[in-house]
Amino acid sequence: VNLDMVLYAPPGFDTLWVPYDDQSQALAEFVQAAAATYVPALDLVIEYDPSATYSDHASFWDYGYPAVLGIEFDVDNNPYYHQETDLLANYAGYWPFGTNSIRGAIAAIAALAEPIGPSGTGDGAPAEAGSISISPNPGTDSFSILVTSGMPGDADIAVADLSGRLVWRASAQCPGSPVEADLSGLPAGVYLVRWTQGTASGSSRLVKL
Incomplete structure (x- = not known):
């Protein structure tokens, strides 16, 4: 479960986009269900898009492991993306979206975790x-x-x-x-x-x- 760019969320674009490939649909659906259960305020959309290979999850896809990416829905229009102005202060108004994105990922990972021992x-x-x-x-x-x-x-x-x-x-x-x-x-x-x-x-x- 890889998060990449999860703070830019202007009105109308406060959605976490989760693309998946053929082997990762079940994981994407699980992440969606966990977020809906534990972080209902987070608008999370999953979409089949095996071309979304521009982050760390793609290495797992290459070797046959299920993996998903969580990223800002409007990342291409982020004016701070890869700029010197990409500072935390410029995202202060989007904190509810960013923290909820992280909560959703933690919810999914915690739900998937297997207890060790009897x-x-x-x-x-x-x-x-x-x-x-x-x-x-x-x-x-x-x-x-x-x-x-x-x-x-x-x-x-x-x-x-x-x-x-x-x-x-x-x-x-x-x-x-x-x-x-x-x-x-x-x-x-x-x-x-x-x-x-x-x-x-x-x-x-x-x-x-």
């Missing part, structure tokens, strides 16, 4: 270590999901969309082999994969292209 509730005893791995991720139709846990037995694996709707579920033996999740009938997007085993649980993001 989680759970119980009698105060240390939780057994556990983790989940998904491959490939991002992927298209089929995903291998492996739960690694210090406790033998079955683990429940559930996949939900961003609205919380359950879209796939299976059980896996621990220790054991990965289970294959066929998500070919689902639209592209970001999904939450959660595993539970007794009082232990964990989660990870799955990106379907």
Whole structure:
């Protein structure tokens, strides 16, 4: 998630433009949804534009990684762009837009972040270590999901969309082999994969292209 020029916002142009390429639509839609949820004052528009290669996100595109750019909608008319007058004082009137743009990016990154280590509730005893791995991720139709846990037995694996709707579920033996999740009938997007085993649980993001 790359921000580049996010302070110039004259009336009518206080919009954050987020272009994406073929591999990045799901990420762009996730950023849009996160901003709408946590920073509703930010006007954010996503657009398919693989020609928008003029910032740091383009290197990720070149190597096959999803990435998005957030930039001023009217950047071409910014009178301070690449000028000696490109000073913070000249953007004082646009702070709500600039700070909201950053808040939107932070919201998306925080929502995508994966917790490290086990989680759970119980009698105060240390939780057994556990983790989940998904491959490939991002992927298209089929995903291998492996739960690694210090406790033998079955683990429940559930996949939900961003609205919380359950879209796939299976059980896996621990220790054991990965289970294959066929998500070919689902639209592209970001999904939450959660595993539970007794009082232990964990989660990870799955990106379907």
